[in-house]
Amino acid sequence: MSAPSSAPAFSSVVSRLRAAGCVFAEDEARLLLSCAHSPAELAAMVDRRVAGLPLEHVLGWAEFAGLRVAVDPGVFVPRRRTEFLVERAVALARPGAVVVDLCCGSGALGAALSCAVAGVDLYAADVDPAAVHCARRNVPAERVFEGDLYEPLPAGLAGRVEVLLANVPYVPSGEIALLPAEAREYEARVALDGGADGLDVLRRVTAGASRWLAPGGHLLFETSERQAPSAVETVARSGLVPSVAVSQELYATVVTATRPLG
Template sequence: MVRRLRAAGCVFAEREADLLRAATADPRELDALTARRVAGEPLEHVLGWARFCGVRLVVEPGVFVPRHRSELLVDLAAAHLRGGDVLVDLCCGTGALAAALTARVPGLTVHAADLDPAAVRCARANLPGAHVHEGDLFDALPGHLLGAVAVVVANVPYVPSAQVALLPPEAREHEALAGLDGGADGLDVARRVIAGAGRWLRPGGALLVEVEQRQAPAALRAARAAGLDARTATDEDGDTTALVARRPAR
């Protein structure tokens, strides 16, 4: 099995083999799972789960697999949250950001939204007790949240359309295009989130959106044009950039 996985380009073949063996005791099923992985399907889709910030998450085939680089959004958002606050996770996918934050900050009221029915199913499984909505960004949320949200986190699609073809095959062939393609400059969805956030955030509330470093100046301009106080933050390795925008306290 390790030889098959390594020949298919799996860098951590031994670790993947252990995970696949742990998934089933049926030799035929194990062979089928291995064949799916060798064919290029993401390991998380093959196993049916992913781990993010120490939380194990259900992941269906076709659903965006949470990336470790998005842990920056969790770290930043946690600093703005207290028990009892309202958290909104837009473009939630599996609900990874909200799941990690509820594990870190107990007592949150969580609303999450995504357009993809498969993602919504995953998020509902991963966010017991949360309100998970199928719909388009803020349009999916109940009106009583207007002006009451402490934090909005959004791992929006931000790959420029022309660069989608350059993504690794695991992403471009096995994840929904809507979860990857951010339009001409990658900021189509981000701009919509930024433009709408002020109505939903409470005074002093924060919006956190993952972007590419080169997109940061345009994202800052959009946030300031929307009346938000904005800055960017980068992780220690410089691999992840986030927009941090706040509704003025007054």
């Protein structure tokens, strides 16, 4: 049974959230009230949110691409703009395709793609043990591997991956301090920091992609509008064919890098 949703309880929670600077206090209050099982649990959840924890870490889940994805403390919270990356991947993935979710975090991208395309053969990997533990709650646990980029993937996947999702970190190191406190204080830095220009991890991903992609296979990743030209150059230098798609609605930029058939 959820906590009482009486007007006084709702009003009290909204007031505390507003005082803490929560822009969508009413919406957050409804979610907290619906998820708490007792007044004591509600009070504890509100305390954590007021202290600055991301709402998704307080609730234990995030809404992403129509799914409720488990998100553990410290794990990167999937952003709504990244739904555009999934949309692009869904358009390219055939039923039964071999798919890899690299830098998988909570596993939200792989989970969403698996729900949208029948029978995909999904694998996921992340270097962060907390992320791997979380992802194993959202996708088949035996298909989630811990390690640096491609290193932990089964060797038999080489040359067979048709869709490679890589939600790589792309915030320049010097701009981490400019991120909202919810991200810089409560999400793992390894999920945010892309190096001096934000493209360090991407360079490593593109450098190894041709070995893992099937002929005609696609690597898809998110980047910023500002970084897109450099990201395209990085893709081309790796022998892949780049294309760029932009969603004005989600303020999202996705690059698709395709391995030539030859």
